[in-house]
Amino acid sequence: MSTYEFPRSLRLLRPGDFRNVFEQAEYKAGHPALLLLARSNQCNHARLGLVIAKRNIKFATGRNRVKRIIREQFRLKQYQLPAIDIVVIARRPLADIDNAELHQCMVKLLAKLSRQYEKNPPDRSSSSTA
RNA sequence: CGAGUCUGCCAGGCAGCUGCUGUCCAGAGAAAUGCCUACGUAGUAGGUGAUUCUCUGGAGGGAGGAAAGUCCGGGCUCCACAGGGCAAAGUGCCAGGUAACGCCUGGGCGGCGCGAGCCGACGGAAAGUGCAACAGAAAAUAUACCGCCUAAGUGUUUUCGAACACCGGUAAGGUUGAAAUGGUGCGGUAAGAGCGCACCGCAUGGCUGGUAACAGUCCAUGGCAUGGAAAACCCCACUCGGAGCAAGACCAAAUAGGGGUCCAACGGCGUGGCCCACGCUGGACCCGGGUAGGUCGCUUGAGGUGCACGGUGACGUGCAUCCCAGAUGAAUGGCUGUCCACGACAGAACCCGGCUUAUCGGCAGACUCACUAU
Numbered sequence: 218m219s220t221y222e223f224p225r226s227l228r229l230l231r232p233g234d235f236r237n238v239f240e241q242a243e244y245k246a247g248h249p250a251l252l253l254l255a256r257s258n259q260c261n262h263a264r265l266g267l268v269i270a271k272r273n274i275k276f277a278t279g280r281n282r283v284k285r286i287i288r289e290q291f292r293l294k295q296y297q298l299p300a301i302d303i304v305v306i307a308r309r310p311l312a313d314i315d316n317a318e319l320h321q322c323m324v325k326l327l328a329k330l331s332r333q334y335e336k337n338p339p340d341r342s343s344s345s346t347a
Numbered sequence: 348c349g350a351g352u353c354u355g356c357c358a359g360g361c362a363g364c365u366g367c368u369g370u371c372c373a374g375a376g377a378a379a380u381g382c383c384u385a386c387g388u389a390g391u392a393g394g395u396g397a398u399u400c401u402c403u404g405g406a407g408g409g410a411g412g413a414a415a416g417u418c419c420g421g422g423c424u425c426c427a428c429a430g431g432g433c434a435a436a437g438u439g440c441c442a443g444g445u446a447a448c449g450c451c452u453g454g455g456c457g458g459c460g461c462g463a464g465c466c467g468a469c470g471g472a473a474a475g476u477g478c479a480a481c482a483g484a485a486a487a488u489a490u491a492c493c494g495c496c497u498a499a500g501u502g503u504u505u506u507c508g509a510a511c512a513c514c515g516g517u518a519a520g521g522u523u524g525a526a527a528u529g530g531u532g533c534g535g536u537a538a539g540a541g542c543g544c545a546c547c548g549c550a551u552g553g554c555u556g557g558u559a560a561c562a563g564u565c566c567a568u569g570g571c572a573u574g575g576a577a578a579a580c581c582c583c584a585c586u587c588g589g590a591g592c593a594a595g596a597c598c599a600a601a602u603a604g605g606g607g608u609c610c611a612a613c614g615g616c617g618u619g620g621c622c623c624a625c626g627c628u629g630g631a632c633c634c635g636g637g638u639a640g641g642u643c644g645c646u647u648g649a650g651g652u653g654c655a656c657g658g659u660g661a662c663g664u665g666c667a668u669c670c671c672a673g674a675u676g677a678a679u680g681g682c683u684g685u686c687c688a689c690g691a692c693a694g695a696a697c698c699c700g701g702c703u704u705a706u707c708g709g710c711a712g713a714c715u716c717a718c719u720a721u
Contacts, residue, residue, distance in 0.1 A: 223366065230676065231640090266676065277415090277694050281680090289681050292366065316681085
């Protein structure tokens with residue numbers, strides 16, 4: 218398919234989904250303002266979850282802005298990504314980054330995760346039992 | 348035209364591409380279920396109504412004036428509750444508005460401003476307890492530091508006239524302070540003092556106006572009594588049960604455990620020397636509680652807009668008309684172009700009424716002051 222949509226199936230919905238990624242993060246991509254953790258999943262597409270803490274970004278408008286841009290980049294890059302669950306964690310300097318810079322940042326970090334996945338693809342038999 | 352006051356409104360626009368999330372319409376598919384028909388009494392096949400879910404297409408909607416702080420008030424929900432009282436907390440000029448309020452409107456009083464206007468924890472200090480740094484004589488049953496007065500009494504000095512000290516009188520004058528016990532004038536006096544008088548002020552009672560707060564100063568009375576602070580306690584009047592949508596209601600896997608019915612009643616394990624006996628252990632179905640998860644609550648409301656009427660006004664009444672976010676890892680956006688005044692503060696989470704705080708600017712109306720012109 219070639220439509221760039223972002224339905225609910227592409228998001229992490231339950232607390233358990235997040236716990237999965239935190240407990241065993243197979244891939245990591247860092248930046249002073251952002252941290253991406255990822256783990257291979259059983260779907261045949263990538264999924265996205267956001268952790269934007271109030272103590273890192275003080276105002277609700279700022280949190281909304283950051284979430285929208287991250288989701289937008291994920292939506293546009295979803296067919297270039299392997300089947301992994303990604304959790305994006307905001308760090309404090311994120312509040313001072315403007316929209317254009319944040320877009321570029323996400324492009325780089327998602328590409329980095331893809332490269333890690335190609336170098337070190339998951340062992341399907343072991344991950345299905347775990 | 349300049350300076351200013353009050354009230355109301357707006358919150359970058361347009362275009363393209365591309366997302367998210369409710370609603371409605373149409374189509375397709377799936378699920379379990381009700382009804383009807385046939386065979387038949389176990390179920391099978393077909394038709395059909397509504398419901399739910401998924402997908403596709405279309406239409407239309409999608410943050411705020413503060414959504415914020417969570418400071419008040421109410422609705423709603425659950426819990427508690429015969430009735431009454433106390434405590435705690437809050438409010439505090441009067442009248443009205445309201446579902447209610449600590450809000451709003453109108454009025455009174457006090458203060459600020461030339462003015463339009465603005466500001467005001469604005470009940471009680473002769474119920475009681477306590478408080479007031481420093482300064483000052485004295486900070487509340489007033490007081491005598493300086494000053495003023497007096498020379499009767501006591502004493503000292505003496506130029507024998509008197510002078511001075513003590514005692515005594517005095518709140519006019521001085522000094523301190525945020526604040527000092529009515530003001531001015533005349534009389535009065537040893538000097539003074541509401542001691543007396545006049546005027547002003549004050550208090551109490553009456554009268555008049557006003558629903559009232561209060562005002563008038565019209566009359567009488569009182570020489571004046573009651574300094575401040577109630578944001579120290581307190582007194583008086585009034586209001587008040589508690590918790591909050593994670594309220595609360597419903598559906599409900601898997602696993603473990605509980606209750607009941609039926610089947611098997613054979614076997615196994617334990618107690619015991621052995622038998623009997625007792626306890627534990629099996630399968631199927633049903634029931635109740637209830638976790639994950641889901642649904643409802645969840646947006647039609649003290650609702651908006653327009654007109655008419657009543658009211659000084661807040662607001663009320665009637666009619667017409669409109670439906671205007673409802674998310675739940677949590678939507679309401681991203682990118683590009685373009686225009687200009689170059690875009691502030693800032694994001695709904697059950698819902699309303701307020702208050703407070705943040706805020707780039709812009710628009711409209713009413714009014715005030717100053718200047719110029721007529």
